[in-house]
Amino acid sequence: MIDLFAGCGGMTSGFVSAKGYKPVMAVEWELAAAATYAANFGERHMRWGDITQVPDSDIPEADLVIGGPPCQGFSNLGTRDVNDPRNKLWKEYIRFVQHARPKVFVIENVDRFRKSTEFALLLQETGEGGLLEEYELTHEILLAADYGAPQRRKRTIVIGSRIGKIPMPEPTHEPSGLLGLKSWRTVRDAIDGLPAKPDVTDLPTSRTDYFGQSIPGPFKSSELHIGRNPTPRSLERYDHIPPGGGRFDLPDHLLSRCWREKKTGTTDVMGRMQWDRPSLTIRTEFFKPEKGQYLHPQWDADDAGNRVNRPITHREAALLQTFPEEFVWCGSKIEIARQIGNAVPPVLAKAIAQHLKPYLRGAVPGARDADGSEMLVGATSEA
Known part of the structure; x- marks a missing residue:
């Protein structure tokens, strides 16, 4: 997998803990956050610096791309003006998807992103002739507490797939614990x-x-x-x-x-x-x-x-x-606080990772391979 705008590695932490996922590249602009990522997951595959400076030839193939591009400036993506600074970072995320050719990508963003003009334009890019026309999107606002975090944090999650549409993971927790799920975790x-x-x-x-x-x-x-x-x-x-x-x-x-x-x-x-x-x-x-x-x-x-x-x-x-x-x-204290507050809760990321694993490995009936043919149930390609 590739983690873009990786921060300190909250998403990577969750995916790695789900087992079967191997980070092959991560990119992060902020030095302290990149150092935290490197301290936990290794320095060799972390690219600290401007994502626009990563050449196409350095982008490895991967089964999965994850990350949370900043939501500012996506509104002009449809113009495809690579010089427009407002859409540069979104263009970079899509550039990585185009070159890494993942079976699946996951975008994480603020809850209001799903109702934004920027998000509507992302959906347009999956249409015919769009930059993401191979991918089908599933999107929903997930509450971290429903997946085991002791925190009522709402985040927009987008799953893009070219191996068949993938639903969102089902909640594992709920407020009362009376519906057959675990009770919300608390402070x-x-x-x-x-x-x-x-x-x-x-x-x-x-x-x-x-x-x-x-x-x-x-x-x-x-x-x-x-x-x-x-x-x-x-x-x-x-x-x-x-x-x-x-x-x-x-x-x-x-x-x-x-x-x-x-x-x-x-x-x-x-x-x-x-x-x-x-x-x-x-x-x-x-x-x-x-x-x-x-x-x-x-x-x-x-x-x-x-x-x-x-x-x-x-x-x-x-x-x-x-x-x-x-x-x-x-x-520093302020830099670490920023890393903590900006991160995806690892348990939410882990729930998504566990949910995606059978699709990536072809163990879900009806899932398609990247060429459009039906995948074999029980295939064992690693996520």
Whole structure:
């Protein structure tokens, strides 16, 4: 498989853990993210740098291409103007598909992408004469909690196939656990038992060379349990907010001017997680409570001493994203936070990988080979 716009490797992590998938190329622009990928999956096949600078001749054949191209600028893809910077990265994804000739490709993007003009143009490219005319698309908004993540993260998933249309994977989890599926995993399942008060506020000072550059890390997951130093006013705000609450629980004297004047919306701002529910989406600034529902869930209404008044740590965010404990990280605190928040939850990627495997191996009746002929049930080509 090839992973484009790979980030730190959240999608690759899920696919590799599903067994049978071998990364042969990955491309990532951001140095720290590329270093994290290399630290976990190997440096040799990771191309750090501008995807437009990867020549066609360097693109290997692959059964599968995965990745999440940025959604900006896709609207002019139909003009096929390779010099239009707004569609360059989407053109690059499609260029890789054209040269790698995968049986299947998977695109991951924000939930609103599916309703965008950009997405409508992607569908057009699968029509006659389009850049992706060989491929049939399946697309849906998937909720990560339905596939084992302790997080209510919605993402658009697109599966393109030239071996017969492939449906989306069926959910494995649901809220109540009463419908024959497992119950949603919760914040408690992910982070309970970690120290309430982190011992440090900074990462260790270790550095390693990747791609000829000196990069902080790699750091063990346990080394990401780093705290912050909130101001007394921030701590006072945190102390007023119960699980599931947010800025509307603050007394007037603790409201900022913008919050005081904005009476509706942004309900998750300065929010506190709940132990026995999945978290909301973990974004790139999860260490700032003013950006979302990122306060630690521990809060006792009757005992002020039994409250954890801090945002979640990098380690807790990585666990809520379902990164395995053995995953290691490179970069500064802000760079690693960006990697965590931008990643596809590995358990969601794993669910997709397990679902695709029998199609890629020809074990699904009615699936077509790349030349259009029916594949043999039980064929064993490796994914």
